[in-house]
Amino acid sequence: MSTVVQARPEGGARRRGRRSRSYGGGVGPLGIGVATLWLSIIVLLPLAAVLAKSLEGGPAGLWDAINAPSARAALILTVAISAVVALINVVVGTLIAWVLVRDEFPGKGFVNALIDLPFALPTIVASIVLLSLYGPNSPIDLDLYATKPAVAIALLFVTLPFVVRSVQPVLMEVDREAEQAAASLGAGNLTIFRRIVLPALVPALLGGAGLAFARAIGEFGSVVLIGGGIPRETEVASQYIAKQIEIDRPESAAAVSVALLVIAFLVLFVLRLAAARTQRHERG
């Protein structure tokens, strides 16, 4: 509570007019108080509880639990597939956003709404759908059940909206006149994209990729059926954690959770720094 009280004089109502307050200004001590409390209860408290649980066997126990062969395999698989999925999303997501912003075609509104479907659909439904399409009884005769590509497809499905939705608004704002000027000076399409459009998109791309990655490393529902959960082959970290809980080893589950949290935090943090840097470069 004391932080709230102290933060007020500098952060709160120091700016002059009403206008600046509604823009870059603070929301006032009430806002800061609620935000702090909310973050503490909803985010920090559970994270602290997980960390405490994982440390029940001491730091060595935490390390052993993360370093157990099948735990390590699950973590490596999860991070590797999530990275690939994030990269694919960057390319395809940008393309989709581009089509949705720059091209006119019948049914565009429908396609636009379709993008968000993976958000709305319960992920276990996604898994059932994927299983019936790419499972042993596949109508297109493509059995990917319990393979790494199946895990990747499931993750691609649930992470599709992130890059599209973060790139789309930026693409709408991009200065078309600069593109036209470049074209009139003889620049090819590729050059225009690389020199004019891409730099403006980079922060949004990094942000979208980071969210897609973070979502992918924690994903459970969509992978659980189609992935098969074969230890050391297709078992992702969240499945490993669920298994540890069911066999009554909560410390091990908490340890792997902490590893996932640290990875997610580092990746998001680094991407955020990179995005901030490119933004500064561009302005400077």
Added chain:
Amino acid sequence: MTSRTSVVLALAAAIVALVVAGCGGSSDEAGGGDSANDDAGTKLSLVAYAVPKVGFDKVIPAFQATPKGRGIGFSQSYGASGDQSRKVEAGLSTDVVNFSVEPDITRLVDAGLVDDDWNAGEHRGIPFGSVVTIVVRRGNPLGIRDWDDLLRDGVEVVTPNPFSSGSAKWNLLAPYADKSEGGRDPQAGLDYLQKLIGEHIRVQPRSGREATETFLQGTGDVLLSYENEAYFIEEQGEEVEHINPAVTFKIENPVAVVNRTKFPDETQAFVDYLYTPEAQRLWAEAGFRPVDATVAAEFRDKFPEPATLWTIADLGGWGRVNDELFDEENGSVAKIYDEATS
């Protein structure tokens, strides 16, 4: 002045948030208790292992049609036996429990949730059982007949994780009892399990039901399971068949009343009903071996007697088997499984 009001507001918001959070929690608990106490309807909660749902789906409506069962509602929960037992131990409120293996009930006896004399009755708390069976793809393409066939090169066996599943324990005990001659030569039994677990088991489903689903999705050549589960999936029209090996193991699935039940009479009436010839017949129809001798005789064709049927008593009872084989720290099977899968 504004600054002071803001501080007060911030504090007030914090307090309101805390109070709301606090109230939410306590009212939830109270709400749960109230509705259960309501005289409007008696609702028994059943917590069971993963596969007997098919049986209870027949038995519960039949019980509700009896005078004693009239007006009694049921809520049911099914999952991996060990996991379900630990949930009840941790505070999941329930009236009657049905687990795959006795130690999952013993855990609740130790926790004071089930009375010591739960298995004092004629059938020792076991209203139905089964035998361990081998499920293969239809037509038995690999020609699997007995336990030795599972160790042939390239045969992949699906059986659940013994740390969460009761089914898994029965499945491993069957070949163990065979190879060790009912426990007389433990090393021979462990050697077999070492090969089976180390070289032929790739997946670790959490419950008997999950193992079945994994197998039906196309993983593995052989599924070790309850005979009742084999009957169940065969009746679903799945492309599988089962083989009862000449030497196998008797599965005994206990049921007990939780002593914190708010409806002791109704719960006891339900448990007693499970042993009536009527209910025994329903269990048999659902694929479970009945314990009532007369009903068992009626279903002799459906449940052929194996040449040799080892029982948990032959191995010295669950107390000993659990300590020696399945104890997480020192059990020899637990160690083999841990080494192969960690």
